[in-house]
Amino acid sequence: MLGYLFPGQGTVRVGMGGWLRRRPAAHDRLREVDALLSRPISPVCARGPLARLVATEHAQIAVTACNLAALTVLDEEGYAPAVVAGHSVGELTALHAAGVLGLADTVRLVETRSRLMAGVGETGGMRAVMGLPVGRVEELAEAASAPGEPVVVALENAPGHVVVSGAVPALDRLAELATAASKIVTLAVGNAFHSPLMAAAVDGWAEAVRASPMRPPVVPVVPNVTGEPTTDVAVLREALIAQLTGRVRWTRTVAVVDETAPGVEVGDSKVLTGLSRRAGARCLSLADPGTLRRLPRTVAA
Structure with a gap:
């Protein structure tokens, strides 16, 4: 079994998702996400420009699209998580991976989140x-x-x-x-995320989260704001709302995941892998071409 870790907004770069577009199942998922969005994100991921890609209204969607596509690769390879967590906006993909959110609701929520946070204006x-x-x-x-x-x-x-x-x-x-x-x-x-200066976006975000259907997770989820695994839908919903202005307790999250299973960074990023190793935890990144060859030995061990 594996612990799935989904990266967040700080991992965007022009060309992201390139290896995913070469995998048929992942490519199809990227196209599916594009169709669910008000505007496709794949062209911005592939070609930029960088200033457009790193803008809050695009970066969160771009990361989520790549996370969702990377998840299909693990599904196709026959893997399943024992526990999931996501860094900041990556928590939405974690909830999807745990069966809490459907694909359309995940995409709708990340588009809403990015719009609301970008709409706060530059405050810090x-x-x-x-x-x-x-x-x-x-x-x-x-x-x-x-x-x-x-x-x-x-x-x-x-x-x-x-x-x-x-x-x-x-x-x-x-x-x-x-x-x-x-x-x-x-x-x-673009702003002072996870701070009180995001308060103007909270009401709209809370309304969107509370209106989204959520199912009980099939595996534990470790929310950012608690750093503790849970299968309680009410806890997950409120934690997702609180995360907008609350602290991301990633050090604790990584420790909890590592106690359960070795971690794999599910997206087009190596950032969480580096943070995990800095904390003394096991983690491989799907963005490393050798990871899929190493995973069977990791799971067996």
Whole structure:
């Protein structure tokens, strides 16, 4: 058995999905997703331009399309997950993989999510803080925040790899305070995701999520905001809503998945594989051409 890990928005690049388009089943799934969208995403994945692809309204859809296509490859190869999780918007594909969401509802929700988040407008940004424990980054975020200018821990990606999100002046103050950090990197994202600055999108997102039919999962799902496996549909629904402004507890998620089964990154990305290994967890990426040859030995072991 395997733990399926689905990547999120920060993994987009021009040409993404190239290996998937060469697999008939995955190619068909990409075409199916294109048909469900208001505008096809495959041409943007294949040819860009980059500025269009990384925009929030396209990036989330592009990642989800590739995740869904990669999932069909594992289905075709006869694999099934023992547990699933997705990083940020990747949680929608995880819910689909667990049987909670149908394909059309998954695509509709990711299109809604991307539209609502893009519609908030530019309110802030995100920065990766390297080399500090999450507790210390929380202290720095509290010290750097001011009325109307919040900054919070948004992503606990791996030990020593924490992402903060918030108003730009607060991010600047945090950078000045974080003198012991080995590196601080500004992320190329359109806004302050997973922070209170996304509050304007919450009502619309909650309405869309609560209106979507959800079935009990066939395997446990580890939501971002709890980092704990569950098969409770009510918990999964509320966690998906809370995730928009809440923290992605990915370090905990990876540990939980690794306790159950070796992980495989299901998409066109190696980002989660790198984060898993940094946390001491097992993970292979489907974007690595050798992974499908290695999976039988991994499952057997």
